[in-house]
Amino acid sequence: MKMNNMENIGYRNLTNDSRQGLADACVDFIKGQHTAPFFLFASFINPHDICYMAISDFRRNTGEKIIENIDSKTCEAVLDLARKTGDINAFVEENCPPLPANHQVPQDEPECITQKYVNATPFRAYVREKWTAAQWRLHRWAYCRLTEMVDKEIGVVLDALREAGMEDNTLIIFTSDHGDMDSAHKLEHKSVLYEESVRVPFIMNYKGMISEGIVDDTHLISNGMDLFPTLCDYAGIQAPEGLHGRSLRPLAQGEESKRWRDFVVTESQNARMLRTGRFKYCIYDSGGHREQLIDIKNDPGETKNLAEIGDYKDILDVHRKLLREWVEKTGDSIAAQYIV
Numbered sequence: 001m002k003m004n005n006m007e008n009i010g011y012r013n014l015t016n017d018s019r020q021g022l023a024d025a026c027v028d029f030i031k032g033q034h035t036a037p038f039f040l041f042a043s044f045i046n047p048h049d050i051c052y053m054a055i056s057d058f059r060r061n062t063g064e065k066i067i068e069n070i071d072s073k074t075c076e077a078v079l080d081l082a083r084k085t086g087d088i089n090a091f092v093e094e095n096c097p098p099l100p101a102n103h104q105v106p107q108d109e110p111e112c113i114t115q116k117y118v119n120a121t122p123f124r125a126y127v128r129e130k131w132t133a134a135q136w137r138l139h140r141w142a143y144c145r146l147t148e149m150v151d152k153e154i155g156v157v158l159d160a161l162r163e164a165g166m167e168d169n170t171l172i173i174f175t176s177d178h179g180d181m182d183s184a185h186k187l188e189h190k191s192v193l194y195e196e197s198v199r200v201p202f203i204m205n206y207k208g209m210i211s212e213g214i215v216d217d218t219h220l221i222s223n224g225m226d227l228f229p230t231l232c233d234y235a236g237i238q239a240p241e242g243l244h245g246r247s248l249r250p251l252a253q254g255e256e257s258k259r260w261r262d263f264v265v266t267e268s269q270n271a272r273m274l275r276t277g278r279f280k281y282c283i284y285d286s287g288g289h290r291e292q293l294i295d296i297k298n299d300p301g302e303t304k305n306l307a308e309i310g311d312y313k314d315i316l317d318v319h320r321k322l323l324r325e326w327v328e329k330t331g332d333s334i335a336a337q338y339i340v
Contacts, residue, residue: 011041014026014028014029018043018044018045019044019045019046019070019074019153020153020156022042022043022044022153023042023044023153023154023156023157024156026040026042026156026157026160027156027157027160030157030160030161030164030166031160031164037235039231039235042154042157044150044153044154045071045150046074046146046147046149046150046153047143047146047147047149047150047180048071048146049071049072049074049075049078049146050075050139050142050143050146050180050188051071051075051188051189052067052071052072052074052075052076053075053079053138053139053142053188054123054124054126054127054139054188054189055067055072055123056072056075056076057123057126057127057131057135058122058123058126058127059123061126061130062122062126074146074149075142075146078142078145078146078149079138079142081145082095082138082141082142088134088138089134091138092134092137092138092141095141096134096137096138096140096141097137097140097141097144098137099133099136099137099140099183100182100183100184100301101301102184102185102301102302102303103136103183103184103185103186104185104186104303105128105185105186106185106302106303106304106305107303107304107305108289108305108308109185109289109292109305110271110282110284110287110288110289110290110291110292111284111286111287111288111289112270112271112284112285112286112287112290113192113284114287115286115287116269116270116285116286116287117191117192117270118187124187124188124189127186127188128186128187131186136183136186137183139182139183139188140182140183143180143182154174158172167207168207168208169207170206171204171205171206171209171231171234172204172205172206173202173203173204173205173227173230173231174201174202174203175200175201175202175203175223175227176200176201176223177200178190178197178198178200179195179196179197179198179199179200180196180197181194181196181197182196184196184301185302191268191269192268193266193268193271193273193282194302195280195296195300195302198266198273200223202221202223204230204248204252206234206252209252209253210252210253211253211254214254216251219251219260219261220260220261220262220263220264220275220276220277221248221251221264222245222264222266224245225243225244225245225246225264226245226246226247226248227245228243228245229243229245229246229247229248230247230248230249230252232247233247233249234249244330246260246261262276262277262322263275263276263322263326265323265326267332267335270284270285270286271283271284271285272323272327272332272335272339274319274322274323274326275296276319276322278295278296278297279293279294279295279296279315279319280292280293280294280296280302281293281294281307281316281319281320281323282294283323283338283339283340284338285337285338286338289305289307289308290338291307291308291316291340292305292307293305293306293307293312293315293316293319294306320339320340323335323339324339324340327339
């Protein structure tokens with residue numbers, strides 16, 4: 001978002017730094033004088049720097065110069081902690097997480113994932129084909145270290161809020177724009193509709209209003225749709241009409257809410273996903289095995305595609321119908337060209 005556009009909708013930019021500098025800028029703001037309620041939005045970059053592990057490894061092995069920006073340098077600094085031990089294989093065995101149970105490429109994976117995601121970017125194709133188990137495990141370890149880095153930065157902001165005496169009357173929401181494949185199905189990065197990529201954290205804290213330690217793993221929510229109505233609700237502002245999302249305040253506060261949604265839809269560049277309570281349906285815009293039906297309850301690692309199994313035809317048809325109706329309701333002209 002350009003600076004003038006931010007100012008036009010009421011924002012004031014505190015810093016262009018998305019690392020420790022952002023945490024420090026937030027602290028300065030919190031310690032300032034406040035005569036009215038405020039909305040502070042802090043967008044930290046990490047663990048996003050992990051993407052440069054694959055990018056840099058590919059460039060090194062193809063004779064290209066690695067990209068030297070703050071993102072790649074941060075990732076390299078983390079990896080250097082392992083490299084300096086001398087025996088990288090011993091380091092991996094002693095320190096790195098094991099491969100996930102769904103590390104292998106699943107049978108009947110939609111071909112579009114290979115054609116328009118993996119092969120579309122050379123480094124993604126390279127790591128899926130060439131990386132060893134040790135490299136994938138090191139990738140998982142580095143991702144954890146970068147997550148710890150941003151945890152510390154967020155902690156700085158939360159400490160400042162507490163020290164300023166605002167902790168008890170401030171709604172705090174932690175969420176993310178996407179996940180990371182984290183070596184599942186021999187993939188890293190994002191964009192695909194596997195759970196590792198589309199599931200994101202959504203944590204709410206408001207002392208005295210939201211009970212501590214409550215985990216809601218029943219209701220289907222979407223931070224893209226539900227965040228704005230939720231903020232409006234807590235701020236006492238009427239949300240604009242026509243939004244597809246709903247306020248999460250009743251769920252967060254344990255109140256009785258009207259009938260919640262039965263499904264949630266997610267979009268990617270080349271596919272659409274519809275998730276119900278138990279099943280997940282994806283359809284891609286091209287290639288073989290375009291449709292994917294997963295029993296998330298019994299197959300959380302998404303290793304078996306049920307879309308082409310006759311016993312699941314009725315379930316498949318229900319999910320097709322729900323997606324068609326959603327595409328029509330939301331005016332999704334792109335998906336309308338390839339949904340069934």
